[in-house]
Amino acid sequence: MMKSSSEITRRDFLTIAGILAAGSVTPAMGQITPTTISGRPGNDEYFFPAGFIYMNTGTIGPCRRKTVEETTDTWKQLESLPLQFYATKFAPALAEKTRMMAASFLGCDISEIMITKSTTDGMNAVAQGLRLQPGDRIITTNQEHDGGLNGWNYMAKYYGVRIDSVNIPFDTHDPSLLLENISKAITPQTKLISISHVFSSTGLRLPVAEISKLARSKDILCIVDGAQAVGTIKVNLKELGCHAYATSGHKWLMGPKGTGLLYISKEVQNRIRPIQFEDSHNTFNESTGVGNLPGILGLATAIDYLHETGIGKVEQQNLSLRNRLYHSLLKETGLDIQSPPPGSMASPLLSCRLPENIDGGKFSSLFLETHKISFRPVHKKWFNGVRFSLHVFNTEEEVDKLVQIIKKELSSRSD
Ligand SMILES: Cc1ncc(COP(=O)(O)O)c(C=O)c1O
Numbered sequence: 001m002m003k004s005s006s007e008i009t010r011r012d013f014l015t016i017a018g019i020l021a022a023g024s025v026t027p028a029m030g031q032i033t034p035t036t037i038s039g040r041p042g043n044d045e046y047f048f049p050a051g052f053i054y055m056n057t058g059t060i061g062p063c064r065r066k067t068v069e070e071t072t073d074t075w076k077q078l079e080s081l082p083l084q085f086y087a088t089k090f091a092p093a094l095a096e097k098t099r100m101m102a103a104s105f106l107g108c109d110i111s112e113i114m115i116t117k118s119t120t121d122g123m124n125a126v127a128q129g130l131r132l133q134p135g136d137r138i139i140t141t142n143q144e145h146d147g148g149l150n151g152w153n154y155m156a157k158y159y160g161v162r163i164d165s166v167n168i169p170f171d172t173h174d175p176s177l178l179l180e181n182i183s184k185a186i187t188p189q190t191k192l193i194s195i196s197h198v199f200s201s202t203g204l205r206l207p208v209a210e211i212s213k214l215a216r217s218k219d220i221l222c223i224v225d226g227a228q229a230v231g232t233i234k235v236n237l238k239e240l241g242c243h244a245y246a247t248s249g250h251k252w253l254m255g256p257k258g259t260g261l262l263y264i265s266k267e268v269q270n271r272i273r274p275i276q277f278e279d280s281h282n283t284f285n286e287s288t289g290v291g292n293l294p295g296i297l298g299l300a301t302a303i304d305y306l307h308e309t310g311i312g313k314v315e316q317q318n319l320s321l322r323n324r325l326y327h328s329l330l331k332e333t334g335l336d337i338q339s340p341p342p343g344s345m346a347s348p349l350l351s352c353r354l355p356e357n358i359d360g361g362k363f364s365s366l367f368l369e370t371h372k373i374s375f376r377p378v379h380k381k382w383f384n385g386v387r388f389s390l391h392v393f394n395t396e397e398e399v400d401k402l403v404q405i406i407k408k409e410l411s412s413r414s415d
Pocket of ligand 1 (some may be wrong): 059117120121144145146147148196198199200225226227248249260
């Protein structure tokens with residue numbers, strides 16, 4: 001029988017309050033001074049080497065200096081008396097701070113949030129926890145990341161579940177068309193729709209609230225891979241209305257690597273029961289075993305920064321940089337941008353195709369090695385191109401520099 005999370009939470013809270021009052025561990029919550037989020041070159045809030053331009057947060061984000069310091073401080077305290085730290089009520093209670101922060105950031109109840117290692121880990125947990133039957137069908141799309149697909153592929157391979165992949169062309173940006181295509185794929189055997197919130201391929205935002213509504217009207221589940229959304233655009237889980245949502249701590253949230261969050265809506269907690277949360281949804285429970293407490297607490301620090309700064313402000317700034325890049329690439333390079341034009345479907349990820357004679361992987365390596373600019377190739381299964389992620393530490397100057405170098409590199413190849 002699962003323990004009542006809210007009961008545990010209240011009790012844990014009192015314990016946390018006691019710990020913090022005793023000054024044993026530096027609390028992250030409420031201590032972040034809101035800073036201006038205009039990035040600047042040589043910004044010492046981060047560890048980037050001077051002159052380096054990082055546009056790869058969608059792959060893996062940087063931790064801020066403060067996040068690293070608080071994580072390592074906790075780690076040092078923990079290592080001074082490991083058993084005492086973990087084996088007493090201290091660690092389990094303290095760890096709930098991260099769930100509390102995440103729930104507040106994402107607009108849901110703490111009992112609906114679980115700590116995972118990654119988006120993949122969360123999506124796998126949902127797939128495993130659903131106990132699907134042979135012949136059950138799942139709707140997904142051709143633009144899902146493997147992290148969101150692994151669990152369903154496993155179910156198809158070993159449990160006879162069938163996957164219906166809706167084909168969405170990369171340059172289709174019309175939300176009603178997306179919805180229509182997904183709707184057409186629903187059959188009487190369909191048990192769920194599994195989609196990204198933001199496509200890893202092009203940064204397109206999916207109309208998740210509408211897709212959830214559609215799913216609910218057909219009495220099926222809506223499961224969301226939010227790896228490319230949380231930390232860079234405002235995410236309110238109740239407004240989205242989905243049943244489950246997985247994300248990473250180590251991308252846009254800028255938390256420690258190997259951290260993630262999983263939301264399972266209260267109403268389906270009896271239907272989605274991953275092994276690791278069978279005992280309870282608490283960070284420390286009999287079904288998960290010992291976790292990485294310093295990293296988990298570091299994630300609370302990272303979330304706190306974005307929460308205090310204001311996710312609306314972060315989103316606005318990131319989109320403004322992204323739109324600058326969009327217009328500038330079009331004007332200066334004529335590259336074939338696959339991401340949506342500025343507007344409601346755009347997110348701070350931007351991808352473009354490269355001419356066939358220029359390989360996305362080699363182009364990205366060249367920029368890293370020669371120009372100290374980090375971005376990534378688009379996954380080969382989608383198209384030959386490159387993807388840029390723009391987050392709070394990036395600047396307009398960086399965007400302009402990137403475009404000028406791209407222009408130069410492209411023109412040297414067309415000679
Ligand atoms: C949409 C999407 N889902 C899942 C993942 C995997 O994330 P993680 O490494 O945290 O499992 C990624 C990573 O880029 C992604 O873009």
